[in-house]
Amino acid sequence: MRALVVAEHDGRRIAESTAKCVACALEIAPGAVDIVVFSGPEQDALAAEAATLAGVSRVLRVIRDANGAPLAAVLAPQLAAVAERYTHVLGPSTTFGKDLMPRAAALLGVGQISDIMAVEAPHRFKRPIYAGNVIVTVEAEPEHVLVGTVRTASYRPVQEAATPAPIEDLSLDHVPVPEHTRFLSLETERSHRPDLQTAERVVAGGRAFGSAEGFELVTRLADALGAAVGASRAAVDAGFAPNDPQVGQTGKVIAPKLYIALGISGAIQHVTGIKDAGTIVAINKDPEAPIFDVADVGLVADVFDAVPALIDELKRRQ
Numbered sequence: 001m002r003a004l005v006v007a008e009h010d011g012r013r014i015a016e017s018t019a020k021c022v023a024c025a026l027e028i029a030p031g032a033v034d035i036v037v038f039s040g041p042e043q044d045a046l047a048a049e050a051a052t053l054a055g056v057s058r059v060l061r062v063i064r065d066a067n068g069a070p071l072a073a074v075l076a077p078q079l080a081a082v083a084e085r086y087t088h089v090l091g092p093s094t095t096f097g098k099d100l101m102p103r104a105a106a107l108l109g110v111g112q113i114s115d116i117m118a119v120e121a122p123h124r125f126k127r128p129i130y131a132g133n134v135i136v137t138v139e140a141e142p143e144h145v146l147v148g149t150v151r152t153a154s155y156r157p158v159q160e161a162a163t164p165a166p167i168e169d170l171s172l173d174h175v176p177v178p179e180h181t182r183f184l185s186l187e188t189e190r191s192h193r194p195d196l197q198t199a200e201r202v203v204a205g206g207r208a209f210g211s212a213e214g215f216e217l218v219t220r221l222a223d224a225l226g227a228a229v230g231a232s233r234a235a236v237d238a239g240f241a242p243n244d245p246q247v248g249q250t251g252k253v254i255a256p257k258l259y260i261a262l263g264i265s266g267a268i269q270h271v272t273g274i275k276d277a278g279t280i281v282a283i284n285k286d287p288e289a290p291i292f293d294v295a296d297v298g299l300v301a302d303v304f305d306a307v308p309a310l311i312d313e314l315k316r317r318q
Contacts, residue, residue, distance in 0.1 A: 003029040003087065004034050005035045006021075014050050022054075023055075024150045035058075038079075041063055044063075051164040052165075053158050057165060061168065074177045079100065080108050083104065087122070087142075088148070089145060089146070108144075112147045199228035202222075205229075225258075232246070255277055268290075
């Protein structure tokens with residue numbers, strides 16, 4: 001058994017999702033886990049950072065001009081070429097992994113196992129279906145390379161290794177990549193708040209805030225707690241919040257230590273994104289809201305009354 005993990009990065013740092021994929025891979029092939037880092041010519045530090053993850057046997061560095069931006073159409077043919085040497089190829093169940101891994105699986109002529117949340121055997125895994133309400137055990141044929149995405153909310157990241165793993169340069173210039181797909185630019189909001197998928201505290205708002213102006217209460221409470229901001233799909237669809245902080249089945253699956261749901265009804269699609277949270281706090285004026293079924297602490301109140309009072313109390317205690 002030999003497992004390969006695809007490193008996720010933003011061009012500057014390796015994402016924590018990579019360390020969580022390594023944790024899963026070590027359960028499959030202990031002592032035989034490699035990381036492949038696809039990067040541009042000016043991104044040498046990424047491989048060095050990946051080499052510090054505990055349990056990694058070696059890091060394969062693939063430097064190519066086209067790899068400067070993480071485009072799935074460009075990376076998939078290269079990943080498929082490297083994957084032939086391995087029994088397992090894993091990527092995170094993030095936007096990056098969900099885009100890249102199915103393409104690589106298709107090129108390899110195999111199916112993909114999505115959202116691996118537990119390893120029972122090298123080719124047998126547990127994964128959620130029906131918005132997390134059912135956990136199924138799936139088994140893959142060992143004759144073929146296994147391609148899978150790891151449910152990052154189910155794993156803790158590996159720690160830093162005492163001795164970095166060796167780094168090997170791998171040339172894949174012979175692998176053709178599509179020229180009709182190219183990176184033009186990246187537009188993203190800069191924020192002083194923690195990243196939603198790695199934050200220990202998250203404050204999320206729903207449709208109850210009624211407008212983008214009303215949703216500002218969510219950001220004010222998040223700032224008071226040093227938390228990331230999340231949103232329900234209803235709030236995103238209504239235009240109160242951008243798409244990026246959406247939490248749930250069609251958004252991000254997170255596992256913070258504290259999750260505060262403000263004016264969120266608790267539809268099954270939203271709950272599947274927060275089931276792994278440590279403590280869930282819910283504020284909703286509807287005492288029958290489903291969110292109270294999963295909340296550890298619940299308050300039946302109007303968010304426009306409760307949230308300002310909570311912010312004032314937090315400021316008073318600081």
